[in-house]
Amino acid sequence: MSSSTATPGRAEQRPRLSIVIPLYQEIDNVEPLLTRVHEGLADYRGDWELICVDDGSRDGTGARLRTWAERLGSHVRVIQLRRNFGQTAAMQAGLDAARGELIATLDGDLQNDPADIPRLVDELLERDLDLLQGWRRRRQDDLLLRKIPSRLANALIGRVTGVALHDYGCSLKVYRAEVIREVRLLGEMHRFIPVWVAAVTAPERIGETEVRHQARQFGVSKYGISRTFRVLLDLLAAFFFLRFGARPGHFFGSIGIFFGVLGALMMSHLLVVKFVLGESIGQRPLLFTAILFLVVSIQFLTTGVLAELMTRTFYAAGEHTHHRIRWESDPEAAGWKPPR
Template identity: 30%
Template sequence: MDISVVIPLLNEEESLQELYDWIAKVMQSNQFLYEVVFIDDGSTDKSWDIIQELSKKHNEVKAIRFQRNYGKSQALDAGFHVASGNVVITMDADLQDNPEEIPELYNLIIKEDYDLISGWKKKRYDNVITKNIPSKLFNWAARKTSGLQLNDFNCGLKAYKNEVVKAVKVSGEMHRYIPVLAKNEGFTKIGEKIVQHQARKYGVTKFGIDRFVNGFLDLITISFLSKFGKRPMHFFGLWGTLMFISGTTMAFYVGIVKLYRVFNNIPSILVTQNPWFYIALTSMILGTLLFLAGFLGELIIKSNSQQKHYKIKEKQNL
């Protein structure tokens, strides 16, 4: 199969039929063998009913329905798991991503041998204050932290080699950082393509301003994981050891000073009245806790069974 189009969605009943017809028209005009994988992330409108009707009429339509709303990252992870196309295209269901971009994205992966192509919505039709400006700040911080020179990390329209989506594990709210996750897995040929952004035709956005706050927190997480995710002891163990040694050194110093004063009959306060004693004790305790955190992190990694953090309620054509 040439292409798998993976579409996570939440309450997009108005746009689904139009989106599918548009995708099918593009695929058929380019003679692609394709599948469209809808992941219903706990919709409460008629989205699933429409998807069921589409899947009955068209064998290439496949679908997964979550038990409840788990988030876009979990929806993408489920879609990646079942995608079988040589190239996997992700796009949003709100008609703001243009299916006409698919052939060129496909060619960049197949003919130019890119591992991943990220869309860049250079001209946007979103609110400048609530979306455009925060998005620019977010992307600037992401570039500085990750080292990837992409202009639009959060664009839903992306293309991947199939082996890339099988290698990355998307959880939490890490869908913004799939290019970073791919880079961490050794897929280094990552490019960017300017894509057309369209104004929302139906409904309202499902994301508020809090997504940027969460985005920056996730950015810190992904930065840490990229460096120490597979070796937490190198971080926690190092700082734990340094703090424990520092605390031990301070405690040894306090003890030496006390003994010196005792042997030389110099009046002195009790050890427990010396503030350096408590600083030393605190450093030793924190050092021990950090070392244990690193040890537990190593155990968790070794015993991790890649558990999925979502529950599928039903499937169509899968």
């Protein structure tokens, strides 16, 4: 990482900031996006870099990003993934490449306002937070397809996870780098980043603040009503990994013990009926139900043991990412902040 020192008369030097923006099929937004970022960060009291991650776009987004990066300077870095891995993988690639003490993320559709970033940085430092989440209180989206499902999802996520925020879906966030680097984003975990961050820091160190939101001007939204169902599945996964990620045997074992106790009670009753009362039990549905419950119990207990072995092996072997980079700006040649 290149070195930087505060210059005389530059009061309250802010930490180095990395801005990560994943883009997919956003060729028309490249120029206005980079322009808006530079305008919004013009008065930032510190060094900053911009990392744009092209998530396998086929419309020329990557090429246009590289062209504008050459025009603007080495502080603009471009990462192109070999194919479309999804927003989560693209965001993780940007986080891996970030060199700042603070990291800001936002979408590439220009609905988030980059001019909010300096204010979020100041607020995060003043409130001594590890994550400051944007809240699109006056969201400029379709009421039926976007706003209502989002509100329902936010309420459900807060209820299930215990991390109560108004807007989990807003990509405009500012993190402390040492905290977000303890979280590895896989699948579609970008929707629940505050929840995953709460697994490595105290929930009271996660805050939110209102940010501006604008209607999309260029390109087509990548989200639809089908995302609601994926959110429900992802929420179940988040709940499991947060509560039982390091001890899956407790989850599967509890279910196995529950069915095992029920099966044992049923068998005990049938033994009394058979040997005390002298009645036949061979054709009773309860017998088959008890056998089923005992078999299910053994399966869950065995699954719990295997899950514990896999978890311990995973943590012993280390973490791995699943995205693949096709081209990336040279980090050694990258600079901080555009020339004045």
